[in-house]
Amino acid sequence: MRFLVWICVALLLLAGLVFLVGWLLPATREGRAEVVIAAPPAQIVAVIADVEAQAAWRAGIAAVERTGDGWTEVTARGERISFVAEEMGEARIRLRFASDAGYSGTWEAVLVPDGDGTRISVVERAEVPSPLGRILARLFFDPEAFATTYLAALKSRVEGM
Secondary structure (H helix, E strand, O other): HHHHHHHHHHHHHHHHHHHHHHHOOOEEEEEEEEEEOOHHHHHHHHHHHHHHHHHHHHEEEOOOOOOOOOOEEEEEOOOEEEEOOOOOOOOOEEEEEEEEEEEEEEEEEEEEEEEEEEEEEEEEEOOOOOOOHHHHHHOOOHHHHHHHHHHHHHHHHOOOO
């Protein structure tokens, strides 16, 4: 019986330590990436704005559904991420998003003509309020890699048109 009590105490201490570590981690994470795409800004914005077609060229997106004020991406894992466009112009795109996995944030792209193409710089900021979610996000999600992968898929889609 005493052994069982010690195991319970150890598990409670471990849970408290995990919570403390998660609480001490910053709630906001940021990923940045940029690429030059051989197309004018208007063409790039048109591809980004055609959200229903994104499931065809972005890995991990199973479906996209239009909503009253934006759209919802359904990932291959079943996560639902809702987006609202705050700005959708040829110089800047700014989106707000919220996931049913417990995080939310902003996605911003700046488009600048560059020779015969366009330099697109992306910054994604996500806030994870849950201490356990902060730990899991650091273990399983790299926002910079995600932004880089997104831009590579966008470049392939736009230049392949």
